[in-house]
Amino acid sequence: MRAIEVTSYGDSEAIEPTERERPEPGAGEVRIAVAAAGINFADIMQRRGHYHGGPAAPFVPGLEVAGTIDAVGDGVGREVGETVVTMVDNGGYAEYALADAAGLLPVPDGLSMAEAAGFPVQFLTARNCLHGWGELSEGESVLIHAAAGGVGTAAVQLAREAGAEIFGTASTAEKLDRAAQLGCDHPINYEEEDFVATVEAETDHGVDLVLDGVGGETTEQSLDALAQFGRMVVYGAASGTPGRLRTDSLLFGNYRIVGYHLGRAIQLRPMEVLGAVPELAEMLAAGDLEVQFDRAFDLANAARAHEYIESRQSIGKVVLTP
Numbered sequence: 001m002r003a004i005e006v007t008s009y010g011d012s013e014a015i016e017p018t019e020r021e022r023p024e025p026g027a028g029e030v031r032i033a034v035a036a037a038g039i040n041f042a043d044i045m046q047r048r049g050h051y052h053g054g055p056a057a058p059f060v061p062g063l064e065v066a067g068t069i070d071a072v073g074d075g076v077g078r079e080v081g082e083t084v085v086t087m088v089d090n091g092g093y094a095e096y097a098l099a100d101a102a103g104l105l106p107v108p109d110g111l112s113m114a115e116a117a118g119f120p121v122q123f124l125t126a127r128n129c130l131h132g133w134g135e136l137s138e139g140e141s142v143l144i145h146a147a148a149g150g151v152g153t154a155a156v157q158l159a160r161e162a163g164a165e166i167f168g169t170a171s172t173a174e175k176l177d178r179a180a181q182l183g184c185d186h187p188i189n190y191e192e193e194d195f196v197a198t199v200e201a202e203t204d205h206g207v208d209l210v211l212d213g214v215g216g217e218t219t220e221q222s223l224d225a226l227a228q229f230g231r232m233v234v235y236g237a238a239s240g241t242p243g244r245l246r247t248d249s250l251l252f253g254n255y256r257i258v259g260y261h262l263g264r265a266i267q268l269r270p271m272e273v274l275g276a277v278p279e280l281a282e283m284l285a286a287g288d289l290e291v292q293f294d295r296a297f298d299l300a301n302a303a304r305a306h307e308y309i310e311s312r313q314s315i316g317k318v319v320l321t322p
């Protein structure tokens with residue numbers, strides 16, 4: 001089968017098309033004929049070798065796929081031909097991928113396979129960061145960084161549905177327009193505007209919750225935008241640098257800083273993480289939420305797709321199609 005391999009850690013040149021044996025499902029597994037593989041920022045960090053606990057090179061990246069069950073292993077009560085979407089432990093950038101049958105999710109009604117491949121990682125992360133870990137309540141305010149990104153566009157929509165006042169940051173006018181269309185009340189171009197000053201001017205006291213997937217200076221600056229007793233959920237470092245915080249900055253604000261990692265949380269608390277799937281699928285099917293699908297690249301152009309995301313051109317989700 002055709003697949004994409006990260007041959008060694010490095011830039012996008014480290015990505016090469018390859019041929020691999022079609023994998024055979026073991027007990028409890030299914031093989032999926034991949035219709036679309038979601039690209040996540042984590043794939044890029046794994047390719048760079050910067051992902052905590054990431055795979056050793058060479059490896060086939062790809063953490064989520066949508067497609068059709070093509071073969072089932074022993075003890076699996078699923079049918080060949082069923083369409084599914086699921087998260088996988090790498091291997092998604094290929095014509096076929098193996099998945100744990102217990103983690104298969106239905107394709108939400110009305111979604112194309114490309115849209116479905118943009119649903120699990122980013123919507124579950126946004127949902128759990130806002131509501132589970134972040135404890136967002138109606139009427140509270142939230143600051144969402146990279147608000148036009150994959151997780152960001154999902155978070156803006158979910159915060160809108162929750163009745164929150166939304167501040168969102170992004171680097172271009174086009175991205176901010178999208179965030180505003182999705183329900184962001186205060187779109188902030190952080191290249192031109194100090195987001196802390198804007199939050200202060202609009203709220204007097206700061207926001208109740210920050211979602212930070214950017215890291216670096218953004219994390220520390222975000223504390224200055226938090227209200228007393230505010231919460232910050234830290235779930236990524238797209239800037240390439242983890243944020244650093246001093247404990248005295250936390251105690252004077254009575255702040256709570258919480259970390260979130262989807263993969264680890266699913267392993268340890270699957271019900272807590274996946275419990276939101278039926279509600280999310282229903283909201284997507286009803287059109288209350290929309291996967292912000294940017295574009296599909298052919299599998300062979302995976303390197304170009306990574307470059308597109310790394311150069312911050314993407315708005316919402318990018319997928320690969322075999």
Ligand SMILES: NC(=O)c1ccc[n+]([C@@H]2O[C@H](COP(=O)([O-])OP(=O)(O)OC[C@H]3O[C@@H](n4cnc5c(N)ncnc54)[C@H](OP(=O)(O)O)[C@@H]3O)[C@@H](O)[C@H]2O)c1
Pocket residue numbers: 039040041042121122125146147148149150151152169170171172175213214235236237238239240260261262263309310311312313314316
């Ligand atoms: N913990 C988890 O379980 C989990 C799950 C999913 C995602 N994540 C993390 O969440 C973050 C967002 O993931 P995503 O897949 O939705 O990506 P994304 O938001 O679609 O893309 C990343 C965005 O980050 C911003 N950014 C800031 N500094 C950047 C830099 N130096 N290089 C590139 N981009 C930069 C860019 O937006 P602007 O141009 O607007 O600044 C860019 O569009 C990533 O850090 C990812 O690793 C974590």
